[in-house]
Amino acid sequence: MDRLHLTLAAWDYDRVRPLLDGTIRPEGIEVEPIVSRPSETFFRMLRRQEFDVSELSLSNYTMLRAGGDDRFVAIPVFPSRQFRHSCIYVNKNAGIDEPKDLIGKKVGVPEYSMTAAVFARGLLLHDYGVTPDSIEWFSGTQDGLTRPSRIDFDLPESVVLHRMPIEQDMGPMLEEGDWMQSSPPMPRTPWIPALAREATLQRLPPNGERILPTSRAYSRSCIQSSFAARSTRRTPGPLLACTRRSLNQGMGLRSDH
Structure with a gap:
């Protein structure tokens, strides 16, 4: 019987x-691996449906499913989990010493709808009483990386x-003052350590690293991404089951080492 060919990004x-x-080979499936950064993978899957299965x-x-869009079926395997309490940066000279100081300020994120930004807004709202409508939001290029919005959505x-214009990068703008940058698109984004060494930035809240144990008390993990398959893919049931087993096996193998 022919093996099922599957693109996995x-x-x-x-x-x-x-x-x-290829350390793990799913039974009955020939996997064509495609390695790409999450932001690129998400855009290509959400806008173009380029892959059979991808990180999403x-x-x-969640926004798509809530709106009745069923083009994708989630696989309950989560490759990225990260607390965002230590991923919010502010300019030290902007007069922002605690989260409530963000009220009336400008906040930049690569994409307003990205999971990291959603968690950051939830943190500000539920832990510090800073509502989304009390901030002026900007989205656009960061570290020279830019792309159109992944999905269409309406805001209150x-x-x-x-x-922002594509040519205007938010990284250098953070150096200039009245600006917060939330949630880099990838961990260890190059400009953040460089600016931090120059004593330009500080985390918000300043004790973000220390409050993580408290955060884990009411939420075991902040899931950033899941895997999902195109719902139009043939034999979705066996495909999803086999893919889930393989992904879980891979993640288990790494945790054992």
């Missing part, structure tokens, strides 16, 4: 690598969001 996480490099933004998937009338 994901970032090169250690916990997914056994499936991408949890917030974008009270929320102000500006989409």
Whole structure:
């Protein structure tokens, strides 16, 4: 019986690598691995449906399903989990010493609907009482990386969001003052350590690293992405089951080492 050919797009996480490099071979499936950064993978899947299975933004998937869009079927395997309490940066000279100081300020995110930004807004709202409509939001290029919005969505009338020109990078703008940058698109984004060494930036809240244990008390993990398959793919049931087993096996193999 012919093996089912399957394109699988994901970032090169250690916990997914056994499936991408062929260490684990799903029974009955020939996997064609495609390694790409999450932001690129999400855009290509959400806008173009380029892959059979891919890593997918949890917030974008949830928004689509809530709106009746059933083009994708989630696989309950989560390659990326990260608390966002230590991923919000502010300029030290902007007069922002605690989260409530963000009220009336400008906040930049690569995409307003990205999962990291959703968690950051939830943190500000539920832990510090800072509502989304009390901030002026901007989205656009970061670190020279830019692309159109992954999905279309409507905002409440009270929320102000500006989409910046492609040529205007938010990284250097953070150096200039009245600006916060939330949630880099990838961990260890190059300009953040460089600016931090120059004593330009500080985290918000300043004790973000120390409050993580408290955060885990009411939420075991902040899921950033899941895997999802195109719902038009043939034999979706066996495909999803086999893919889930393989992904879980790969993630288990890495955790054992």
